[in-house]
Amino acid sequence: MADATQLGAVDFEGALALLADMTQDFAEAGDLGSTLERALASIAQHVGSAAGSLWLIDGEGHEIICVACVGPNPINGLRLPVNEGIVGKSVRENAVQTVLDVANDPDFSQKMDDESGFRTRSILCAPMCFKDDAIGAVELINKRNGDGRFISSDAHLLQALASAAGLAIANAKLAAAQLENERVRRELELAAEIQRNLLPAPRPAPFPICGVNLPARTVSGDFFDILPLANARFHFCLGDVSGKGMNAALLMAKTASLYRCLARDTVIPSQLLERLNDEICETATRGMFVTMAAGLYDANTGSVCLANAGHEPPLLHAADGSLTDYEAQAPPLGILPGTTFPEENIALAGGSLYLCSDGLTEAGMGSGQALGSAGLRRLVQRLAGKPVAERIQAIVAEVSSLELRDDLTLLAVSDEARTG
């Protein structure tokens, strides 16, 4: 502990003025690097040291790096292992270190002097903390006045100044992270907008096919498409990419674009899926795959030719009220090149065919309120007789208040207008 004489020597007014100036400078700072240099110079001058350096722990926590420096021999950018030297000890122990004579201190690392050509005699080093953890340290070298040794009042002062610097650095990092988050958020919104434009625009009623897509996050790994062809025939598909987030969204964008492009020339659903599968297999990474049901509806005959690549079974609600599932006969797209996709010919006969992603049936699963396929079947029966667009909206409304674990997509092909 310092004795009364030493404490009495402290220039409290000067120290408080410095602390106020420094805090103000940090608050207004645009460039943290130059602010730290200024703060360090003020601290070194006020405490009266020949040189000083400011160190931060690097991202991994194994090293400390010099980010600001005052004195004759700059060492900015110098990296030291965190388990070496006085700075490392101050950071590790989260405590002020005072070394009156480095010749007698086993922790002193010669590396810094070797690097700078400076000769260190005495050291005062204080950690910079944020939320009880040291994020770095301020080190002062060789006291100019008195006997050349740092005293305890210097240590108290440096500790206070280092704390202010630590808080400023932590704030600056938080502000930078916030800016980065904002940038990512804007980019995600832009990606979501581009994705929404990949989906078909709603068509005015009466139109036999209707779909809706609700992303669980900003971007979606699901998609659907509806493509009117000549002679009252319609291509339609619904796909679900494995996983969630940006990687799923990118594969969704690729698959949706490929579908739109290939479906114009390849009318037969099984051939369309074969071509899509081979294209996706060529560039698929990390085991990602796409489940997809694709069909061709002929509004003249009411028939659907359907091919299913590992997707949830489409559900036929027949005009007599009966329900039939059509389970996939082939695995998803993007896994095995050369896969073939058997077709089912389904006579809608005045009924409706529903396709959905598992995001619909699994919504609310976390809270035990999931609709499940049984719930979907009940809903479909209850909504019979309403226009197709209304039915789709009502089904989505049923689950939209639940927690969406996954993207949700629903599409219905209605043959009612033809017969009705």
Add this chain to the structure above:
Amino acid sequence: MEHSVREEGGALVASFSGEIDLEHSPAARQVLLDCVGQGKKVLVDLSGVGYIDSSGVASLVEAFQRAKKGGLEFALVAVNDGPRRVLELARLDKVFTIHDTLVDGL
């Protein structure tokens, strides 16, 4: 999710338990790829897994594809009803070799 890897009868047996979902699939992926990287037959014991989502299935698919490329055997064993239904509905039973028990796989 928990996992363990052991060698048995010349094969690496990677056992998982819990849920292989979006949160845990990166860890499962690493375990499986490390196994395949050792150049041995790999059996994935799913007897302790109650739920697997599409990201978890993708981890299995990637390891399967890597094994296939290296000419290595890769199979799933002891798959519970829930995950088995997920695999069957997506017709991934046509992709993966699935054995009822570990002994069958060995």
